[in-house]
Amino acid sequence: TKIDESLFDELEELLILGDVGAATAAEICGELRSRIKQRGVTDPAEIREMLREIVAEMLRGGEELTLSTRPSVVLVIGVNGTGKTTTAGKLAARLSGQGKKVILGAADTFRAAAIEQLEVWAQRAGVPMIRHAEGSDPAAVVFDTIDAAKSRGMDVVICDTAGRLHNKKNLMDELSKISRVIDRELPGCDKEVLLVLDATTGQNAVSQA
Ligand SMILES: Nc1nc2c(ncn2[C@@H]2O[C@H](COP(=O)(O)OP(=O)(O)OP(=O)(O)O)[C@@H](O)[C@H]2O)c(=O)[nH]1
Ligand SMILES: [Mg+2]
Structure with a gap:
């Protein structure tokens, strides 16, 4: 092979077949082209x-x-089984290890054993966790977690949520409700919403976002 137009065409096609997306594939090839020219690269x-x-x-x-405000809030969201609870647990451990006072909120009240799963992470990280009964309103869990964070002088609230598909309206409404609770209880707080995606998802991740 040598570096010529057909190589770029082939590369662009391979990138698209690899689920990179047409616009991004073109951008990558464009950038590659200009760097090759700039550096005078001849070896493929x-x-x-x-x-x-x-x-x-x-x-x-x-x-x-x-996460500068006290408290600040991290909301962990995403479709089913992508690693939300794991991410919430690991983040709690990391921030707590950095000396921050972290509190977890078990706002996945839907899936069986989700609360117990987060509890294990809370214990590992040595941070408190607020829970309600299975099947209760997740927004109420978030409310109580924020309340506890305020009264205990916590730095960061991390809330796990139930897995949901982006096309399920009632579940998306539930997320909006959670978001409204945060905005109402902590106006102007630093709020990070972490969308957890499976790294093998590909372009569908864009619809999920
Ligand atoms: N390989 C790999 N597995 C992971 C990673 N994060 C989580 N898992 C595993 O993926 C599975 C699901 O992780 P969870 O954290 O329970 O995912 P979730 O999004 O909370 O799942 P639901 O609450 O059921 O929607 C578990 O078996 C985890 O151990 C990761 O980064 N890499
Ligand atoms: Mg979970």
Whole structure:
């Protein structure tokens, strides 16, 4: 192989077949083209590393959570089984390890044993957790977790939520209700909504977002 138009065409097609998305594939190839020209690259073997570099740069940014207000809130959402509870637990452990006072809210009141699952994470992280009975209103759990956070001087509230598909209206309404509770109880607080996605999902992740 040599570096020519057909190589770029083939690469673009491969990227699209790999579920990268047409616009992004074109952007990647455009960037690759200009870097090859700029650096005077002639060896096609160097392309793989250049691709890696370009994709890594595109994915960079947005890693930092803004959690300055006291308390601030992290809401963990996403479709079923993507790792929300695990993420909530790990984040609790990490922030607590950084010296922050963290409280977990078990706002997945829907799935069987979801509350107990988060409880295990809370114990591991050594942080308190607010729970209600299974089947109760998740917005009420969030309300009580915020209430407890205020009275105990907590830094960060992390709420786990039930898995939901983005096309289920009543479940999306439930999320809006949770969001309204946060805005009402903690106006102007730093609020991070973490959408947990399975890294193998591909383009469907865009609909989920
Ligand atoms: N390989 C891998 N597995 C993970 C990761 N995060 C979570 N899991 C596993 O994925 C499964 C589901 O994780 P949960 O944290 O329960 O996911 P969830 O989104 O809370 O699930 P629901 O509450 O049922 O919607 C568990 O078996 C986890 O151990 C990850 O980053 N990598
Ligand atoms: Mg869960």
